[in-house]
Amino acid sequence: MLLAIDTSAGTSVAIVDRDRGILAERSEVDTMRHAEVIGGMIQAVLDESAVARAELSGVVAGMGPGPFTGLRVGIAAARTFALALGRPLVPIVSHDAIAFAHFAAEAAGVAGARTAPLLVVTDARRREVYWSAYSGVDELGLPVRLDGPGLAKPDALPALALDAFDAFDGAFERLDAAEISAGALGMVAELSFAAGRPFTADEPLYLRSPDVTPSNGPKRVTR
Amino acid sequence: MSSPSHTTPSHTTPSHTTPSHTPLNRTDPLVLGIETSCDETGIGIVRGTTLLANVIASSMDEHARYGGVVPEVAARAHLEEMSPAIHAALAEAGIRLDEIDAVSVTSGPGLAGALMVGVGAAKALAIALDKPIYAVNHLVGHVGADLLATGADGASEPLQYPTIALLVSGGHTSLLLVRDLTGDVELLGETIDDAAGEAFDKVARVLGLPYPGGPHIDRLAAAGNPKAIRFPRGLTLPKDMAKHRYDFSFSGLKTAVARWVEKAQDAGEEVPVADVAASFREAVVDVLLGKAIAACADYGVPRLLLGGGVVANARVRELAAERTAAAGIELRIPPLSLCTDNGAMIAALGAQLIMAGNEPSSLDFGADSTLPVTEIQVR
Numbered sequence: 110m111l112l113a114i115d116t117s118a119g120t121s122v123a124i125v126d127r128d129r130g131i132l133a134e135r136s137e138v139d140t141m142r143h144a145e146v147i148g149g150m151i152q153a154v155l156d157e158s159a160v161a162r163a164e165l166s167g168v169v170a171g172m173g174p175g176p177f178t179g180l181r182v183g184i185a186a187a188r189t190f191a192l193a194l195g196r197p198l199v200p201i202v203s204h205d206a207i208a209f210a211h212f213a214a215e216a217a218g219v220a221g222a223r224t225a226p227l228l229v230v231t232d233a234r235r236r237e238v239y240w241s242a243y244s245g246v247d248e249l250g251l252p253v254r255l256d257g258p259g260l261a262k263p264d265a266l267p268a269l270a271l272d273a274f275d276a277f278d279g280a281f282e283r284l285d286a287a288e289i290s291a292g293a294l295g296m297v298a299e300l301s302f303a304a305g306r307p308f309t310a311d312e313p314l315y316l317r318s319p320d321v322t323p324s325n326g327p328k329r330v331t332r
Numbered sequence: 333m334s335s336p337s338h339t340t341p342s343h344t345t346p347s348h349t350t351p352s353h354t355p356l357n358r359t360d361p362l363v364l365g366i367e368t369s370c371d372e373t374g375i376g377i378v379r380g381t382t383l384l385a386n387v388i389a390s391s392m393d394e395h396a397r398y399g400g401v402v403p404e405v406a407a408r409a410h411l412e413e414m415s416p417a418i419h420a421a422l423a424e425a426g427i428r429l430d431e432i433d434a435v436s437v438t439s440g441p442g443l444a445g446a447l448m449v450g451v452g453a454a455k456a457l458a459i460a461l462d463k464p465i466y467a468v469n470h471l472v473g474h475v476g477a478d479l480l481a482t483g484a485d486g487a488s489e490p491l492q493y494p495t496i497a498l499l500v501s502g503g504h505t506s507l508l509l510v511r512d513l514t515g516d517v518e519l520l521g522e523t524i525d526d527a528a529g530e531a532f533d534k535v536a537r538v539l540g541l542p543y544p545g546g547p548h549i550d551r552l553a554a555a556g557n558p559k560a561i562r563f564p565r566g567l568t569l570p571k572d573m574a575k576h577r578y579d580f581s582f583s584g585l586k587t588a589v590a591r592w593v594e595k596a597q598d599a600g601e602e603v604p605v606a607d608v609a610a611s612f613r614e615a616v617v618d619v620l621l622g623k624a625i626a627a628c629a630d631y632g633v634p635r636l637l638l639g640g641g642v643v644a645n646a647r648v649r650e651l652a653a654e655r656t657a658a659a660g661i662e663l664r665i666p667p668l669s670l671c672t673d674n675g676a677m678i679a680a681l682g683a684q685l686i687m688a689g690n691e692p693s694s695l696d697f698g699a700d701s702t703l704p705v706t707e708i709q710v711r
């Protein structure tokens with residue numbers, strides 16, 4: 110069982126089990142209150158699932174992409190929780206959770222439905238978006254990322270997508286997401302782990318440099 | 333206002349925290365403190381008033397090329413330094429994480445994005461360990477640092493209350509009246525523009541010195557004449573004193589120094605950097621101590637405590653010693669490693685709150701960049 114935390118958009122926390130699925134999940138869409146809500150939400154999923162801390166085999170962190178201030182809160186929390194438990198941190202690309210949930214819903218809805226290539230888009234603020242391109246799911250139901258995650262101006266997306274989905278004659282479905290489910294994130298981690306798939310790097314996906322310019326020396330105060 | 337006083341401990345049970353089993357050790361609590369309000373990632377471990385570990389990872393070098401603390405750079409560094417600093421502190425203290433009785437964390441004041449990293453990390457740590465959490469005030473933490481300096485061996489007498497505290501760094505310049513560390517702290521004054529440490533950085537840039545400016549100005553000033561140039565003392569004129577008796581302002585001073593230097597440069601003269609540095613430093617230190625000593629006199633408090641990174645400045649310590657001696661005031665300066673921002677002071681304050689009988693904070697507190705000093709613990 111895993112504790113999963115994602116703060117790349119709002120805040121989402123879940124306890125998942127590979128066989129039993131999502132045991133408890135809490136989500137908050139507010140993108141300004143990560144630090145306030147994260148503690149109560151972790152406590153709530155532990156209480157609701159009645160899973161003992163010692164039963165957790167790892168802690169999943171949504172590594173983004175996401176606007177930096179909020180993104181860090183969840184990663185910091187996941188890392189210290191893992192440290193306290195003496196269990197590994199499992200880093201997962203947050204967009205993978207969006208794609209996983211989308212494809213799972215699609216597969217459940219229509220028997221034998223073909224999963225169309227998917228472009229996941231989330232808000233990066235400052236009139237930019239984060240994007241990832243998926244071809245569909247593999248035999249485990251895990252999303253297959255063709256390209257991304259990347260950062261782009263909204264009007265550059267069509268060209269980027271055309272490129273990413275070249276092998277599919279440019280046909281794809283676009284999904285603009287405002288929420289990331291920690292439950293889905295946790296299930297991606299469970300399935301990946303069971304299949305021995307590699308995880309992403311334990312590095313926050315800011316995809317942006319801190320916007321500062323090195324100083325060019327002092328400005329004159331007298332004219 | 334009204335922060336919890338130890339004489340009237342609150343008995344309200346926090347919403348969803350309250351560690352289940354073992355009652356909290358209130359006589360000698362082992363507390364891990366997390367501090368991320370500015371550019372130092374501080375992890376400290378104390379047992380009661382005994383310092384066990386004080387690990388500080390600074391991102392100062394990364395800020396050097398920008399000439400000042402860049403909040404986003406500081407916050408990114410906190411996230412990367414957090415786990416290594418916790419490991420290092422545990423090793424230094426020689427304890428296991430599950431031995432601690434509580435987690436203490438800076439809730440504010442400070443840089444919001446930087447504070448949030450510490451808050452998120454601390455909450456998860458406390459919940460994972462099933463231990464209570466105490467969200468505390470950074471500025472009051474600076475005062476709490478002094479408790480650790482006395483040590484368990486009783487090497488020096490513990491600080492008596494009330495005391496006036498002058499807390500000066502790159503992030504804050506505050507004058508406090510502390511009647512009771514865990515129950516009664518009053519803000520007498522603070523900077524209305526730049527922090528004193530910021531003024532040092534900005535003047536250093538004017539003089540072509542690297543960041544952080546304090547040590548470089550200190551070094552140059554040693555060879556200069558502090559009376560060579562009479563730079564303005566902010567908020568010391570009678571008309572300002574009526575409204576801002578204990579407030580500080582360093583923005584005008586910084587501009588005055590820049591003007592003076594530009595005038596000399598425009599006239600093709602060589603800038604006497606040592607004299608400028610010494611005169612500037614004297615103006616800052618003069619105002620800081622003038623107001624602090626005045627507060628001691630006005631409130632009849634014969635004790636002054638210094639805290640914050642600017643205490644590293646030799647002239648601050650020197651003039652403080654001179655003027656307090658002349659005024660019959662007891663001066664307290666914790667060791668420098670406890671003056672700069674650190675986690676040990678946050679752990680020390682947390683331990684004091686526990687020993688005073690305070691209940692833990694709820695899990696709902698956030699990062700408050702402007703947390704008032706009257707809020708010693710955020711509930």
Ligand SMILES: [Zn+2]
Binds near residue numbers: 474503640641672673
């Ligand atoms: Zn400070």
